[in-house]
Amino acid sequence: MNLQIVALLGQDGITNGAIYALLALSIVLVFTVTRILLIPQGEFVSFGALTMGMMQNGQPLTVAWLLVALCLGACAFDLYDMWRTSRRRPSLWLPAKLVYAAVVAGVALNLNFSTMPMLAQIVMTLLLLVPMGPLMYRMAFQPIASASPLVLLIVSIAVHVALVGVALLVFGPEGARTAPFTDASLELGSLRFSSQALWVICVSLLLIVGLFLMFERTLYGKALRAAALNRMGARLMGISPVFAGKAMFLLASLIGVMSGVLIAPITTIYYDSGFLISLKGFVGSIIGGLVSYPVAAIGALTIGLIESFSTFWASAYKEIIVFVLIIPILLWRSLSTRHVEEEE
């Protein structure tokens, strides 16, 4: 093991760790605001990667039907709520959802994206998949928003399992792998950095800084933080918990789909790859105690590095090494933090 190998392993670890960090952040975001452990986070990653793969292979974008189905489902929920609460005036969101689904699905199903520039493919992928987050929240979580975290977790697992099944149906069992954003690679002495790894690290950093600015500097960000700190108090101040939940799911699905688009050129993503990736992001967020963004990000980076180096030494035991490491961290956390009863 020489310095060059250490540097390459470090690069690999940081690249993977950056993705885990993004997922860890969005898991913390969603958890603090809604008390939902977002198990399906990984599905956004695999959906993003596989949709890009489908586009580049010139396959029809059947995933657009999923968006249509989710929109119709959400509208049905909206109508039911209107009928139940005897509200006569429909909200403008309802027709807006339908128009959006129709337009995006129409574009996705009728244009051939394989010849278009990469940026158009990425934008289309985001347009198709990011609304899945809030729609999912509308259907699966909004009706039970005040349930206990355990119920929310069970529903979250159910959504994950359902989405994996849908992914197999829509994308098939073959994996996908896409073209890199740029072909160039950076030579530093004897080291070669692939440009995609740099893309992953840069975009992750940008997203993290962007999130930081949003939460620190904008009114919406502050409102969401308020909802995270004290839900009842925030509601009294006129911050809608439904809006907060939808906004968080929008952010989570944006981060997830973006992560999928970023790593698709580096690796083969299968319909069921998302879970393991998000599990490692989850470990990162656990290190941050599900509340601290910076600790979660650093934790996730550490997981990436540990994974990379442990794979080099004992590839057969990699997964075991990574997950066994949670135990001392959990021990340390449970011994060092004061337990506070959660008020129901």
Place this chain on the structure above:
Amino acid sequence: MLHKRLIATAALAALGTIATLAGNPAFAQVKIGVVTSSTGPVSLVGIPQKNTVPLLPAKAGDLKIEYISLDDASDPTKSVTEVKKLISEYNVDAIIGPSGSPNAMGVISFVAEAGVPMLAPVGTAAVVLPMTEQKKWVFKTTQNDDLIAGALVAQMVKTKVKTVGFITINDPFGENWAKVFGELAARNNIKIVANERYQRTDTSVTAQTLKILAANPDAVLVAAPGAAPVLPQTTLYDQGYKGKMYQTHGAALPAFLQLGKNKVEGTILAASLMLVLPEIPDSNPSKKVAIDYIEAYKKLYNAVPATFGANVYDAGLLLEKAIPVAAKKAKPGSKEFRAALRDALENTKEVVGTQGVYNMSAADHSGFDERGRELITVKGGNWALLKP
């Protein structure tokens, strides 16, 4: 009241008897159960297998064959349930399947206990080797790993490969390859300088390939099934590895070419002749069978079948030959018939399948010889026969 109930019960009983009689039609009918993984992680293998079921022979001699096709969702526990269902509820005479190696390993004891012959279209040789009292009931319609490994090692010896880096998937498929290839390599004085493992869902195999690169072997062998073999090879390519690349028959899929693109050019693998059918001389007996199968499949699904489907098709061909032999000894549906069917399968001689010629024996329940494999390379983004 009581009378009415009695009459109703009697009527029901009578109906039941008629139903049972109707279920046992006068003309003899053979029932074959098929268990495939047409959903779940193994579905890349299972879907072409399930699709092949309608193409299986409908008659053997003058006996009609009925196929009952079930899905185990790639879950080994569910395979057991489905196999038990086929045996106890449908009273099948033989079983084709399951698709996955762990699934097949899990059901061996159940088919042996019930005395039902099973034709497993799976990769791992462990379902028939080493031969035991239970595995006597199992036959395997794919090439054994050692047959494929033998061809690869012979090619390595021929091209003077002295050191090999080996990377395989961390499951029974990989473990068996590590064992088979390790023994063959040692016997031929080829040194394995790096021996690495990875998972199908890994997002990065950089660490493993770095270790291989550091050992600087003459060639690298990747052993994994489905789409998984692509990642180690493309990573090695990106890192600038210039040596020879070898793959097993696990990579013999369109997905390998599609995912690997130009990065898998020049890969050498040993696999079924189905991949390079137009280049196979007409004298090869399997060519006609394979063409027939592919044409029929194309007609039905408008797609070219993966070799996994052919393994189920071959199971059908083996049964077609064995059923009339067994029917001379006993009536279908009986224990004696199933035992006779097993004996007939074990005595299979020179049955031409899609990927080779079967010659079974009490010791060899796979039955392939050198006719069951070809050395293939990737040329211009397509499979090509490796010319000696």
